[in-house]
Amino acid sequence: NRPERITCVEDLRQLARRRVPRMFYDYVDAGAYTEATYQANQRDLASLNFVQRVGIDISNRSLTDTILGQQVTMPLALAPTGLTGMQHADGEILAARAAQAFGVPFTLSSMSICSIEDVAQATSAPFWFQLYVMKDRAFIERLVARAHAAGCTALVLTVDLQVQGQRHKDILNGLSTPPKPTLMNLLNLATKPRWCWGMARTSRRTFGNIVGHVDGIEDVSSLAGWVAEQFDQTLSWKDVRWLREMWNRKLIVKGVMTPDDAQSAIDHGADAVIVSNHGGRQLDGAPSSISALPTIAERVGQQAEVHIDGGIRSGQDLLRARALGAQAAYIGRPFLYGLGAMGQVGVRRCLEIIHRELDITMALCGVTNIKDVDPSILTTGADPFR
Numbered sequence: 027n028r029p030e031r032i033t034c035v036e037d038l039r040q041l042a043r044r045r046v047p048r049m050f051y052d053y054v055d056a057g058a059y060t061e062a063t064y065q066a067n068q069r070d071l072a073s074l075n076f077v078q079r080v081g082i083d084i085s086n087r088s089l090t091d092t093i094l095g096q097q098v099t100m101p102l103a104l105a106p107t108g109l110t111g112m113q114h115a116d117g118e119i120l121a122a123r124a125a126q127a128f129g130v131p132f133t134l135s136s137m138s139i140c141s142i143e144d145v146a147q148a149t150s151a152p153f154w155f156q157l158y159v160m161k162d163r164a165f166i167e168r169l170v171a172r173a174h175a176a177g178c179t180a181l182v183l184t185v186d187l188q189v190q191g192q193r194h195k196d197i198l199n200g201l202s203t204p205p206k207p208t209l210m211n212l213l214n215l216a217t218k219p220r221w222c223w224g225m226a227r228t229s230r231r232t233f234g235n236i237v238g239h240v241d242g243i244e245d246v247s248s249l250a251g252w253v254a255e256q257f258d259q260t261l262s263w264k265d266v267r268w269l270r271e272m273w274n275r276k277l278i279v280k281g282v283m284t285p286d287d288a289q290s291a292i293d294h295g296a297d298a299v300i301v302s303n304h305g306g307r308q309l310d311g312a313p314s315s316i317s318a319l320p321t322i323a324e325r326v327g328q329q330a331e332v333h334i335d336g337g338i339r340s341g342q343d344l345l346r347a348r349a350l351g352a353q354a355a356y357i358g359r360p361f362l363y364g365l366g367a368m369g370q371v372g373v374r375r376c377l378e379i380i381h382r383e384l385d386i387t388m389a390l391c392g393v394t395n396i397k398d399v400d401p402s403i404l405t406t407g408a409d410p411f412r
């Protein structure tokens with residue numbers, strides 16, 4: 027399992043499946059209900075064909091760009107993912123370090139195992155922080171202030187999880203609130219010694235953004251009930267305005283799937299929107315995020331940056347998203363597979379693979395600068411076999 031023998035994101039997924047306890051692997055590799063939207067995200071990306079171009083000098087190529095003014099080595103970021111520290115001990119810290127070393131942004135989830143302060147202390151460049159709006163608004167104010175104090179340069183406000191889509195596997199695995207691990211899952215732990223050993227050394231960390239920061243929430247069991255009833259179903263655009271007034275750095279609204287919602291997010295102060303169906307984990311039956319992208323980019327692309335996530339598994343997919351109007355794309359599961367497979371080295375490998383795929387694919391499309399990518403690199407698909 028030397029990193030150079032891992033040649034695609036799927037290899038990382040297979041290795042993670044072997045190394046991560048089943049309940050946490052399933053937590054990552056699942057979508058809501060029938061998983062139709064989870065599957066559509068990848069399938070619709072894969073169905074977009076490139077136009078092969080030749081006879082162009084492609085010897086000098088550049089993938090560097092900016093996301094909200096920040097320099098990046100390619101237009102990719104790591105998506106916020108909860109419980110990342112359960113894929114690998116200190117998972118958030120390792121993923122943040124790998125992202126920084128590579129030169130792409132890392133987004134820390136509200137539901138992380140390591141806290142904002144843990145990650146800030148263990149890294150040297152700024153990262154982004156993702157926020158869920160909870161009923162306890164005083165807690166949210168404190169959390170935003172902590173992200174500010176830690177130097178986070180962007181706040182990613184997720185607006186598509188005020189009620190939770192159901193994942194069948196999580197229920198069967200006892201990954202509910204509160205957690206009820208099954209006997210099978212406890213036995214499964216015995217087959218993952220490397221994971222257990224890592225966790226045994228870092229067990230002091232638990233939901234560091236919340237535990238110890240809310241009265242009465244001192245451990246995971248008291249946390250579970252609190253979180254379950256805290257997601258605020260009254261969340262509306264005026265809360266986006268409220269956060270905009272509280273936060274003087276970049277504000278990104280995550281989870282819009284229509285041009286009207288994207289416009290509202292921008293009207294209420296967002297610097298960027300993320301076209302996202304939460305990786306198919308929320309509204310099962312929603313269209314893929316790539317199919318929603320073009321009309322949103324057309325409507326608001328001149329006013330704010332349009333980003334996307336969902337189903338990006340390769341540099342080819344990143345290029346497709348870019349061609350259809352996304353300034354940047356995020357990966358969720360791919361970096362989690364890398365983390366579960368090989369820790370920090372696995373996340374780095376994931377980024378290296380996508381970077382190389384992006385470079386080669388762009389070159390074969392006859393484009394030398396990522397900034398010049400436009401829809402003409404994709405066939406219209408009207409009749410590809412004519």
Ligand code: FNR
Pocket residue numbers: 053054055067105106107108135136137156184280302303304305306307335336337338356357358359360
């Ligand atoms: C997520 N996602 C997510 N989003 C968010 O805003 N806050 C969170 O805490 C989480 N947690 C989370 C956990 C896991 C295990 C996954 C897979 C996803 C959604 C995530 O940010 C992103 O939208 C999707 O992961 C993108 O789809 P892909 O790249 O996983 O296909």
